[in-house]
Amino acid sequence: MEQQLREHLEQVVPLTDEEFALALSHFSGRRFRKHQFLIQEGHPVPCAYYVVSGLLKLVHTDEAGKQHILSFAMEDWWESDFRAYHTQTPASLALECLEDTAVFCLTLPDYHRLCAALPKLERFFLHKATLGSMAAQQRILSLLTTSARQRYEQLLAQHPALVQRVPKTLLAAYLGVSRETLSRLSA
Amino acid sequence: MEQQLREHLEQVVPLTDEEFALALSHFSGRRFRKHQFLIQEGHPVPCAYYVVSGLLKLVHTDEAGKQHILSFAMEDWWESDFRAYHTQTPASLALECLEDTAVFCLTLPDYHRLCAALPKLERFFLHKATLGSMAAQQRILSLLTTSARQRYEQLLAQHPALVQRVPKTLLAAYLGVSRETLSRLSA
DNA sequence: CCACCGGTGTGATGTAGGTCACCGGATACT
DNA sequence: AGTATCCGGTGACCTACATCACACCGGTGG
Secondary structure, three states: OHHHHHHHHHOOOOOOHHHHHHHHOOOEEEEEOOOOEEEOOOOOOOEEEEEEEOOEEEEEEOOOOOEEEEEEEOOOOEEOOHHHHHHOOOOOOEEEEOOOEEEEEEEHHHHHHHHHHOHHHHHHHHHHHHHHHHHHHHHHHHHHHOOHHHHHHHHHHHOHHHHHHOOHHHHHHHHOOOHHHHHHHOO | OHHHHHHHHHOOOOOOHHHHHHHHOOOEEEEEOOOOEEEOOOOOOOEEEEEEEOOEEEEEEOOOOOEEEEEEEOOOOEEOOHHHHHHOOOOOOEEEEOOOEEEEEEEHHHHHHHHHHOHHHHHHHHHHHHHHHHHHHHHHHHHHHOOHHHHHHHHHHHOHHHHHHOOHHHHHHHHOOOHHHHHHHOO
């Protein structure tokens, strides 16, 4: 699992053995089981998480109790309630396991220490943040321009595996439609 | 206008006079007038822009010819079609002046050179990218959870000045509703 | 074996918002 | 002045999707 993290980092910045050891020393590995929460709404957000294996949902629950899924975090994803993480305020989102999951945790102080100790990783995080913000913009555009059916078809095309792994109810909460409408789209 | 850029950078990372001079040498200042395009769909995207003054829209036009506004770029904003910029592919978005506008331009090679020459600025861009991606996530959430009316009221609360500066038609294209519905919301 | 529950389909009905068509006031161009 | 173009309001109608209600199936645990 260390190896996987190393390859992930090295897809962006090459690292010597010593550099990787230094980086690794800032992370801690943890395992969670289905239905466990890494982040709960209203609680502090200690870490950002790199997902080694498993699947999680990043979700907001509105006043009416309805769930809205911001993203599914799969293998090789970074996930957290980044607003709450960076500002050290209570979470407005929950991060919950949909499957048994292994992650590397990075606390905020460790994140800052790591960037200071190894500026290369600052480049890595800059790269990830840039990609993340481009993806988010794409999703905004897709919410602005396309119908529920089109978004579902896009999702099928881009993440066919996900559609298998996840109950339709959750896909609906991700796409921004009701369970029932999603069900009727297959026709 | 140099002073404004300097203050903007220094809100995140302090700079010596020499450092700022070095940074500044990578930018070029330009002025555009209302209705001019900094980026056109289908064209290459030479630069990222820091807006000194004025107002622009970042917009996508769909097959039906309808405009969807991803963001309004105001004073102190960074804007571009970042996907096209970073991947050096043709733009899928247009960036057009809504008012006479002054910007600093940063080409992609200059961006890389600047980060290499002055790692502090890497930290600056990381900071901006992080904020940008948090804001985008917030907007996704707002599109998933709230009605047109609520989004309009949020916009009124958060950017009252913008609502004055911009025709309602464009606000509608930003909020993801038709001009007509937005017009009826005031009631 | 049965009760329960998570996941899914489907009908009936309600509604937010889209679309089309038209109008009237304000600039702006010549 | 006169005309076009932008901007915004409003009525009539339509459609995509939400909501509510119910029914079915396949576990899983007492």
